[in-house]
Amino acid sequence: MPLDQTLLKILSNGQFHSGEALGAQLGVTRSAVWKSLQSMQQQGLDIHSVPGRGYKLARPFELLEKNTILEYLDGGSGQLCSGLEIHFEIGSTNRHLMQQARTGLKSGYFCLAEQQLQGRGRRGRDWVSPLGGNIYLSLLWRFAEGPASLAGLSLAAGIAVTRALNVLGITEHGLKWPNDVLWKGKKLAGILLEVAGEATGPCHAVIGIGLNVAMPKEAASAIEQAWVDIESIRPGLGRNRIAAELVHQLLVVLAQFQQSGLSGFVDEWRSLDHFANQEVVLHLPVRKIEGIARSIDEQGSLCLEVEGKVSRYGSGEVSLRGLG
Numbered sequence: 001m002p003l004d005q006t007l008l009k010i011l012s013n014g015q016f017h018s019g020e021a022l023g024a025q026l027g028v029t030r031s032a033v034w035k036s037l038q039s040m041q042q043q044g045l046d047i048h049s050v051p052g053r054g055y056k057l058a059r060p061f062e063l064l065e066k067n068t069i070l071e072y073l074d075g076g077s078g079q080l081c082s083g084l085e086i087h088f089e090i091g092s093t094n095r096h097l098m099q100q101a102r103t104g105l106k107s108g109y110f111c112l113a114e115q116q117l118q119g120r121g122r123r124g125r126d127w128v129s130p131l132g133g134n135i136y137l138s139l140l141w142r143f144a145e146g147p148a149s150l151a152g153l154s155l156a157a158g159i160a161v162t163r164a165l166n167v168l169g170i171t172e173h174g175l176k177w178p179n180d181v182l183w184k185g186k187k188l189a190g191i192l193l194e195v196a197g198e199a200t201g202p203c204h205a206v207i208g209i210g211l212n213v214a215m216p217k218e219a220a221s222a223i224e225q226a227w228v229d230i231e232s233i234r235p236g237l238g239r240n241r242i243a244a245e246l247v248h249q250l251l252v253v254l255a256q257f258q259q260s261g262l263s264g265f266v267d268e269w270r271s272l273d274h275f276a277n278q279e280v281v282l283h284l285p286v287r288k289i290e291g292i293a294r295s296i297d298e299q300g301s302l303c304l305e306v307e308g309k310v311s312r313y314g315s316g317e318v319s320l321r322g323l324g
């Protein structure tokens, strides 16, 4: 296990630890301990250092543990999980699974990371992914049909996230078409769907979810819109429990989506639609259109009413914003 990771494991109890005691426990010098803590601080982790007492995490957090997550899964959904790997540091969990998909991984395979160095959002945007307690998770799923059959998959994934939030006691959340989970209008989670394969099938999808659990203050300054984390809504929830609930709900939703597509999720999605019947502006690649959002159709396309006429839009290169 890398030194950073072992140190974090010890510090995750929230107590002070002297550099000397940490060094002795890990069989390294005090200066190696200091260097490792410094580098984690540079990555945005808030570590308090008090002369005479040592080091402690400003906000202690539970490191992700494979066995703890698997233990939370009940027999039913657990059987749908074909594997789960946890990385301390990775470029992007989505990119990793898109690459690994070529090695024959099966549906239901998860990749999670403590931090991403190149976390990605939609349309080449960055996803702010510091070390310090958020969740970065990707799931691989294979489909017999081609990518056209996956219209609506990222909407179904949004339902999985909101179901997990419900179980965790977090209410007042909503969905912003096509891929954001909001809490009181602020971005709590984002979903990135990537698909590869033959036009007529088979194909595979990687569904990536970034869920803000405890966003370190410094890193947050890079986020260009209103955001929120779980710690500010409902403090003290264990990350392994949150991750397991996400894994569980995603497995249930994906199994249903594979059988019957989006149809079983449309009403639920509409009931969570943050912008339903509100004035919005739709950003298309070359122009903007203002209208009233009329939620989604059976395929998951956005319905926009302009001067009494409703048109439909697929998620591709389209962004929705509230007006006013």
Ligand code: ATP
Binding pocket: 121, 122, 123, 125, 126, 127, 128, 129, 177, 178, 179, 180, 187, 188, 190, 210, 212, 222, 223, 224, 225, 226, 227, 228, 318, 319, 320
């Ligand atoms: P749309 O998908 O409709 O264009 P969007 O503006 O949310 O909506 P996305 O591509 O989905 O765009 O997400 C990228 C946006 O999310 C960027 O504005 C970025 O600043 C913001 N962002 C990046 N990291 C985070 C994070 N951890 N939490 C909340 N928002 C983030």
Ligand code: BTN
Binding pocket: 091, 092, 093, 094, 095, 116, 118, 119, 120, 121, 122, 125, 127, 135, 136, 137, 138, 179, 180, 189, 190, 191, 192, 208, 209, 210, 211
């Ligand atoms: C968005 O709102 O634009 C989508 C953000 C998706 C972020 C997640 S974090 C896990 C997975 N790996 C990535 O690089 N991106 C997704």
